[in-house]
Amino acid sequence: MTQDAATTRLDAVKLDGTGPIYDQIRRAVRDLILNGTWAPGTSVPPEHALMEQLGASRMTVHRALVQLAREGLITRRRRSGTIVASPPASHAMLDILSIPDEVKRLGQRYDYEVLSREDRRPSAEIALRFGLKRSEKISHVVTLHRADGRPHVLEERVIHLAVVPAVAGEDFSKMPPGDWLLGNSLWSEAEHAISAVPAEPDDAQHLGIEVGEPCLLIERRTWNQSAPVTAVRLLYPGARHRFIGRFGPYGAV
Amino acid sequence: MTQDAATTRLDAVKLDGTGPIYDQIRRAVRDLILNGTWAPGTSVPPEHALMEQLGASRMTVHRALVQLAREGLITRRRRSGTIVASPPASHAMLDILSIPDEVKRLGQRYDYEVLSREDRRPSAEIALRFGLKRSEKISHVVTLHRADGRPHVLEERVIHLAVVPAVAGEDFSKMPPGDWLLGNSLWSEAEHAISAVPAEPDDAQHLGIEVGEPCLLIERRTWNQSAPVTAVRLLYPGARHRFIGRFGPYGAV
DNA sequence: GCTATCTAATTGCATATGCAAATGACAAGC
């Protein structure tokens, strides 16, 4: 079913006069998508409409849209028109991915348990671990994910209440925090760090492994327009997990 | 200094007649670069020349070259023309990178030592570890890299002699195997796997850590046109190393 | 109601044309 075109207001597209016209158009549309003005699934005005609105030739508009399509922000089909793409669920080696999906892809049964949940200013320990200011109000959630009943990964997460206020009313009983955030927050940038660490006593108990056993630690922080959204530490029992990626010398294969 | 244009034979560009013309051109040029016919640093024929040779309009040729430039395979400058780019030394989180560079970027003094070197068919143990057939002739090299005199990473590598025959005459006294390969082989595809493992006794001794201490293991295999080139296991003391990457929801930031 | 057909909206592609911008090469002048 086609979306209502009224959801993408044509006059929202504004050029900034710097650089080539096609690139001004590209950036204008890109920004409308990234800041959520044009939501995924809504339709982008057809080339003719943009052409008249912006006073550019169709080929110039076309060039901008083709490039956005190659970047994956929009998808285009003849006659149907152009719609805003949904951010890909997974890409490259270590994308933001859903742990339920990750487990199901391995053909295992998934379940999870929220071990603790606190909404308040961070303790000194948590502030240190996640690089927070003590004054920032956050939600702190610890979740254990299981595959076929066995501990799969231990997730410790902070969510910035100022950026994602809706989290206050969510108890993560239907969906673990990572998946809930995918649908309830926007992010424009992420940073990963991978390291190998020995399991601490608490971690070892939750994961059912020996203290000191090697674990793969993935620390991820995400921002939206430079405002921190969430930070997470994912602790995987090292013996059971590998992360795999494929690519070519110039990037994509 | 500009390269001799004679190194890029114009008649080497052949279209295959499938798909849009601009894409045929793009693929034809891309293949000439990837298979080494047009070496990095050599100049690509100017748009006018390709246009006449191929019987396409300049805009069509232009479109193909602009796209290749965006993909990073060529670099273009007005008046100077178009030259084949060198593969980027590093990109994204876990690219093929030079360990000397990695150490120097940390501001530390680099040195290395080749611990062993054997050119022959693989032992059962090595074949298992790298997924080789016992019949393939390989070179097996173990190298310890140091930063400020301290062990930094232990590298164990196999190189396929059939694909990189020149390795037989190289003793890696001037340059470690990874860096030597960057200049003496081509690759079109790579696969990484990251995991956390406990240090084995041998590893622990070389790295100066305790047996069982967590280490980050990076296993990388590279191919050129589906022929295996090299496989390497890089063992980093986990406590001292992290790998960091940054990106946005749609890929590049 | 269901299906086949037609129509028109929309993107995809290629060409031709013209001018702008950057700059390597060379010549002129000191």
Added chain:
DNA sequence: GCTTGTCATTTGCATATGCAATTAGATAGC
């Protein structure tokens, strides 16, 4: 030799035009 200026080459950008391919939606026929 050195600097300065001019010229020609090459890429960058935008427009106008025309046709092809796809297909959603309307229409006609059963």
